[in-house]
Amino acid sequence: MAELNFSQRVYEVVRGIPAGKVATYGQVAALAGNPRNARIVGYALHSNPEPGVIPCHRVVFRDGSLAPGFAFGGPEKQRELLEQEHVRFIPPSKAEAAGAGGWRADLEHCQWQA
DNA sequence: TAAGTGACGGGCT
DNA sequence: GAGCCCGCCACTT
Numbered sequence: 001m002a003e004l005n006f007s008q009r010v011y012e013v014v015r016g017i018p019a020g021k022v023a024t025y026g027q028v029a030a031l032a033g034n035p036r037n038a039r040i041v042g043y044a045l046h047s048n049p050e051p052g053v054i055p056c057h058r059v060v061f062r063d064g065s066l067a068p069g070f071a072f073g074g075p076e077k078q079r080e081l082l083e084q085e086h087v088r089f090i091p092p093s094k095a096e097a098a099g100a101g102g103w104r105a106d107l108e109h110c111q112w113q114a
Numbered sequence: 115t116a117a118g119t120g121a122c123g124g125g126c127t
Numbered sequence: 128g129a130g131c132c133c134g135c136c137a138c139t140t
Contacts, residue, residue: 026124041121
């Protein structure tokens with residue numbers, strides 16, 4: 001396991017996120033070994049060697065917003081997938097434009113705790 | 115081998 | 128309270 005690259009660790013961590021739960025990039029980065037490598041987590045997930053196996057749609061920003069560069073059909077698709085997993089969402093209170101129209105995952109109740 | 119790029123996070127103005 | 132800037136480190140070319 002120790003021979004796994006940081007990206008490989010990221011994949012292992014993300015695959016460990018259960019349905020109905022979401023994790024932040026920073027959280028995944030921390031579990032992968034480097035709390036400040038949230039950026040690398042995004043880069044690693046962008047490679048996404050196993051789409052459908054790695055639930056990268058369960059990884060969100062630290063404020064609960066979705067990734068703008070989601071490549072599974074759009075941020076709305078990501079929100080739809082999470083809603084099907086019973087992940088609570090907070091509707092945009094203002095003219096938010098981040099991710100799926102400003103919708104943010106309710107980290108208060110659905111954030112994954114490793 | 116070296117430089118650039120990038121799904122972020124936190125701090126400062 | 129909101130927005131902007133800088134820093135970090137692995138992966139790609």
